[in-house]
Amino acid sequence: MRHFRLLAALCAALSFFAAAPARADLNVVTTVPDLAALTKAVGGEHVQVQSLALSSQDPHFVDAKPNLALALNRADLLIAVGLDLEIGWLPTLQQGARNPKILVNNPGFLNASQFARILEIPQGKVDRSLGDVHPGGNPHYLYDPREALAVARGITDRLAQLDPKNAAAYKANLAKFTDELEKARAGWEQRLAGMKGAPVIAYHKTTAYLADWLGFDSIAFLEPKPGIPPNPSHVASVLAQARQQKARMVLIESYYPDTTAKLVASKIPAPLVIIHGGTDFRAGETYIQHIDELVGRLEKALAGKGN
């Protein structure tokens, strides 16, 4: 009898979940929270968005947890950063998701890097003696609001293609987002005019796009090569370089260990800036708020205050 009740409950639960109506027209899953924030900005209430990685996570190393495959199973669109950023984990999830829509080269898969101007494409022979290189170029383009805008346009086109009846709404949202972002960008550039030509130390090669946008000069990285942790002799040489060139600040993402960076910053001396690797989408942060927060931290550092 008890078994029968259990079975009945299970069947009821099953039919409920199978028949649960979607709240939005499109179910979008992105690999990183920045892309989720951009998608939400242009999709508005017509899209339900989820990011696989958290902003506190290094997007190179995400565990391919089965519950993430479950999210992909129910997705209409998967948006990835591309350039091999997710190569260590996304393919596993795509295959486990059993959802042909989101496989590479189907309309439900969008590689956002095609919309960005890619920097640091390695020239000559590429092999792993260079460290963890990205043969297609540097994938951290979402730090540059100009690239983010291009990506938002690309996302809008794809949303409109998959969901034509809301195309007008997506385009209107994009226009509004473009306005806000461009206004904000003018303000940011004004506040950070002092970054032009400033020598900066960073932990990992994530600063290419920030530097391209703000005009500062990444003179050295604490990692001897991408993905290789700092070692004493290399850190010593970085410190010497930083002192010699009067580095203005040390930049590090919040997901990297910061003890070495703190030490180097105190020895230069220069302020340490811990930047969030992405938008805290889960807590409701928008892309513009994320960059604004980042700009605030850089501004403080220019004034000689670390955080």
Next chain:
Amino acid sequence: MSTVSRRPSDAFFVVSVVTLLSTASAAAQETSPPTQSPPPAADAGTPGAAEAPPAELSPEELEEIQKALGADTKSAQQNAPTGTSTAPQSSPQGNTLSVPGVTSSGTNFLDLSFILDVAGAAFSSKEPLQTGGHDPTKNGFNLQQLELSIGSVVDPYFRFDSNLVFSQFGVEIEEAYGTTLALPANLQVRAGQFLTKFGRLNPTHPHAWDFVDQPFAIGRVFGSEGNRGLGTEVSWLTPLPWYVELIGSATDATGEGTARSFLGASDERVLSPLDLQLTGVVKQFFPLSDNVSLMWGLSAATGPNASGYRNRTDVYGTDVYLRYRPITEASTTLITFQAEGFYRRRQVPGDVLTDFNAYAQAAWRFSQRWATAARYELGTPAKGEGGATVTDPLDPEWTKDRQRVSANVTFWPTEFSRLRLQGAMDRAGWRDSPDYSVFLALELVTGAHGAHAF
């Protein structure tokens, strides 16, 4: 002995039910709501994907489309293309292959990678009791394996994966199978030669292991290579709100190194489905928090054994994997706990033998490049129906409990190379004194960057 049943045992029914369930569920409803949008014109469309027809089209129009398609198919048959199929063109900018510099793979159709495992070893015993095919087995230097992995998408419907293992004595096709990409109803089929999904460790390769050698449980129950065979597997992702995957497979039950508790090295012919090894697995995943995950699996396998007419072997297993990895803050810590148990029941002439093998291990990655791990293993001798220890036809010397404790330290210069120092104490109850062993293993991975499974 009337108690020795000549019928297929309970496990057979369990497995059949799981297999049937997962096949019958093809009719299960779609979990995702039908999209309201017409598929884009450029979409190649997957016949397998059950798309609800867009609301804007009338039934007559749909019928006209089907007619037109039918006519096109007919005329296409007269000038069918030969040669390679082309990938579907998804959308003007959607085809990543056509954007230079966006993918590193370009138009390279095969992902190739080589994995080399070599180890120096020292054993206190003249005859070490290593049961794994890739374990170091002798004093001095051992080539554990040179594994060539080749994987690729075949077309919109299949993906191909293979692992060829080179040893000093030849080449072995460890795995070579196709996986469907576009079946409806959350189904996925694998066909070819593959490692069965029994338990957690069996379907994986040494590259993914936390230890230099394989737990003896797998070598004793399934064989030195782990349980694999030619066959087919159906798996179904249930529409439940948490991750529940049902897997059923039918594989060839022969091979001393791959199915030793079943037909093993004997040359039995397959006369009915009962002569195949049937495996059923339920995998469940629970994200307990952002930082803690739990994976729990139940497995059962049944197949004929070579000890006599219609004698069968059943293996029941459970596996637990607990993973702690902080992702809400900067941390390189990773702590995993993994345990598996295998309960084996074999019909032999005049008796039914049962034994239990298990291992439990914990690994702690305490910095970006360093980890340490410890493992405990247990294997009981075979007991007959009366509960008394009897001679195990496969391992006649295994008359008492065997316990082994191993501990290691691992250093990864990068994620593509690994050095591992491991020591073990092996207490085989039938030997007078414990055996000791030390390994120093090197692994190098070169070629395409493989994606890591969970």
